[in-house]
Amino acid sequence: MRKSIINYAWIAAAVLLPLILFLQLAFAEEEKSVYITFDDGPTLNTPKIIETLEKYDAKATFFVLEERIVMYPDFIKQIYHSKNALGLHGVSHSEAIYSSPTAPLEEMRKTEKALKTVLGRGSKLVRVPFGSSYRLSREMAKNLSLDGYIIWDWNVDPRDSVGTIIPEKVMKNLKRDLARCKETPVILLHDRKSTAELLPMMLEYLKSEGYKMLPLSEIETPVSHLH
Numbered sequence: 001m002r003k004s005i006i007n008y009a010w011i012a013a014a015v016l017l018p019l020i021l022f023l024q025l026a027f028a029e030e031e032k033s034v035y036i037t038f039d040d041g042p043t044l045n046t047p048k049i050i051e052t053l054e055k056y057d058a059k060a061t062f063f064v065l066e067e068r069i070v071m072y073p074d075f076i077k078q079i080y081h082s083k084n085a086l087g088l089h090g091v092s093h094s095e096a097i098y099s100s101p102t103a104p105l106e107e108m109r110k111t112e113k114a115l116k117t118v119l120g121r122g123s124k125l126v127r128v129p130f131g132s133s134y135r136l137s138r139e140m141a142k143n144l145s146l147d148g149y150i151i152w153d154w155n156v157d158p159r160d161s162v163g164t165i166i167p168e169k170v171m172k173n174l175k176r177d178l179a180r181c182k183e184t185p186v187i188l189l190h191d192r193k194s195t196a197e198l199l200p201m202m203l204e205y206l207k208s209e210g211y212k213m214l215p216l217s218e219i220e221t222p223v224s225h226l227h
């Protein structure tokens with residue numbers, strides 16, 4: 001009798017364990033993540049963006065400009081203390097950043113230095129102006145990565161800063177790119193008034209689609225337009 005109970009226990013374990021593992025995997029795949037990024041800040045709109053993110057239990061990444069770090073140090077602290085991530089967007093935000101093989105590196109070092117002055121810590125996350133497919137050469141990219149900088153592009157572009165902003169159009173772009181996206185979505189947004197106003201609608205949508213909105217970290221493989 002006792003032996004048969006033990007046998008049943010073994011059979012049950014043999015059936016149940018793989019089933020539990022399978023269900024765990026299935027549910028793990030159900031969990032969708034998204035990385036929202038804001039370029040060109042901080043600006044006077046940053047506090048409102050942070051507040052909206054908090055309301056939706058979302059985290060994002062801010063790729064900031066050196067001049068604006070100096071101008072709005074309190075907003076930088078606010079981004080950091082609200083557990084959102086910070087990345088570097090450079091100094092000039094113009095063609096000047098592509099003027100020599102070391103120019104992007106020099107701009108990012110200067111931006112990181114400004115960040116360290118405010119926070120006591122820097123960031124290795126980088127987004128180059130207009131994306132790496134614009135004018136970033138292999139040599140420029142290599143120089144950045146030799147210094148430990150990680151270049152992030154995007155794979156979802158709602159076009160929130162191009163021409164006249166029509167909310168329905170931005171939402172349509174967001175939904176279209178998300179549907180096409182085969183990897184974890186990295187959404188390109190900008191730290192600006194019209195985007196801050198549109199943000200609740202976008203976060204509402206992402207939440208309803210089951211996305212967990214996370215900050216970027218320095219251990220992930222970046223989405224890159226270079227390859």
Ligand SMILES: [Zn+2]
Binds near residue numbers: 039040089093129
């Ligand atoms: Zn930019």
